Amino acid sequence: MFIKEKIDGIKFYKFQPVQILALGFAAVILIGSILLSLPIASRDGNPTDYIDALFTATSAVCVTGLVTVDTGTHYSLFGQIVIMLLIQIGGIGFMTFATLIALILGKKISLRERLIMQEAYNTFNIQGVVKLALYVIGITFSIELLGAVALSTQFIPKYGLLKGLYFGLFHAVSAFCNAGFDLIGNFQSLTPYVENTVVNLTVCSLIIFGGIGFAVLTEVINYRKTRKLSLHAKVVLSATAFLIIIGMILFLVLEYNNPKTLGQLSIKGKLLASLFASVTPRTAGFNTISTSDMTTAGKFLTIILMFIGASPGSTGGGIKTSTAFLLFMTVVAVVQGKEDTEIYEKRINKSYVYRALGITMISFIIVIAVTMILSIVQNGEFIEFLYEATSAFATVGLTLGLTTRLTLIGKIIIIITMYIGRVGPLTITMAIAHKQHTTTNLIKYPEDKILIG
Secondary structure, three states: OOEEEEEOOEEEEEOOHHHHHHHHHHHHHHHHHHHHOOHHHEOOOOOOOHHHHHHHHHHHHOOOOOOOOOHHHHEOHHHHHHHHHHHHHHHHOHHHHHHHHHHHOOOOOOHHHHHHHHHHHOOOOOOOHHHHHHHHHHHHHHHHHHHHHHHHHHHHHHHOHHHHHHHHHHHHHHHHOOOOOOOOOOOOOOHHHOOOHHHHHHHHHHHHHHHOOHHHHHHHHOHHHHOOOOHHHHHHHHHHHHHHHHHHHHHHHHHOOOOOOOOOOOHHHHHHHHHHHHHHHHOOOOOOOOOOOOOHHHHHHHHHHHHHOOOOOOOOOOOOHHHHHHHHHHHHHHHOOOOOEEEOOEEEOHHHHHHHHHHHHHHHHHHHHHHHHHHHHOOOOHHHHHHHHHHHHOOOOOOOOOHHHOOHHHHHHHHHHHHHHHHHHHHHHHHHHHHHHHOOOOOOOOOOOOOOO
16 A cells, blocks of 8 residues: 655655556556547547547557557557557566666666566566666667567568568567567458468567566576576476477367368468467467467467466566466475475475465456456357456457457456556565565464365
């Protein structure tokens, strides 16, 4: 909650770091929605309906990718640039930009600002957060530039030099920030490039780099010097690799003979499309095959991967790979009769297990609640509602076609869900952590038993 302070007899309330982050995201969304609703932001010169502008701004800042109007055909160059900037700010965080501006102006980063940055990057302590912010900026722009160059080689032959370079930059930023916005037009996403090796592998690489978390990315880049990885980095890399490989194999098996997805593709196309379908639920939102034409099993697999999402301190959402990995290893420990959760010969404190369980259950409840509400206010099938709710909460951006059919209430519900998905898990984590650190267990009730299973 608020921190109440009294200076010179005047009482006022100072927001906690996590609240500043939440309000900061809301402020950026509000500014973005106003800009996108202006006549200059649309191709036809007419103002965009505010609810659609708000939906797009929320989706961009929350790096989701769900859209009610097509980005490539509805918005003008001005509108598209606004969306790209919102994606960039939402992806690496407005505090990173604030820090960069402060350093350029020669201002000193205060302790309070360092605490806010610690929350934003989800790090264990404030030591080195300013250096991490500079690393984030440098790494982000470097990787996005490389991605833009690679993608431009495929876009220039079709769209010309300037437009090809612009398309390359936009899609590189969108992919690294796990946003899923595209300029191809007519809600096609990247389906025209389903068998294009460069586009598929470049976008997949950008999604993975943006989704493993900036701290882990820094460790990987510096591995040659340090020859050492933290337990967190090992967990994130292992979980990410496992989910991508298993997901690719399952998609290949489930969709192999489906004529509307993989069935008509070459062997190379099937492999690329299966890899892409496994990577994009990391909360990216692009698609190279029709999601609505997938088998029911393929759709449900996508929902599972979306719910898990990316990794802590990244541009992605979901409950996070480390959370899922920790819960899985806890189950393994229970099956083996061990009292403690062990990962790579390290014992994990039970407080982290409780936190992971709490975040997962709260996230699950939110998804179920949103699914229930959508089933009341929308027409459609249950799988569409669950898919949309999970995609919005995990800030993924994949849809089975429900987004464009959303009613006013449906749009508002998804807007709130995307915001909660981007800011909520962080708030939940800090609330649980704060409670654990501040509560003194002076009173302990008598121990008793209940039947389990």
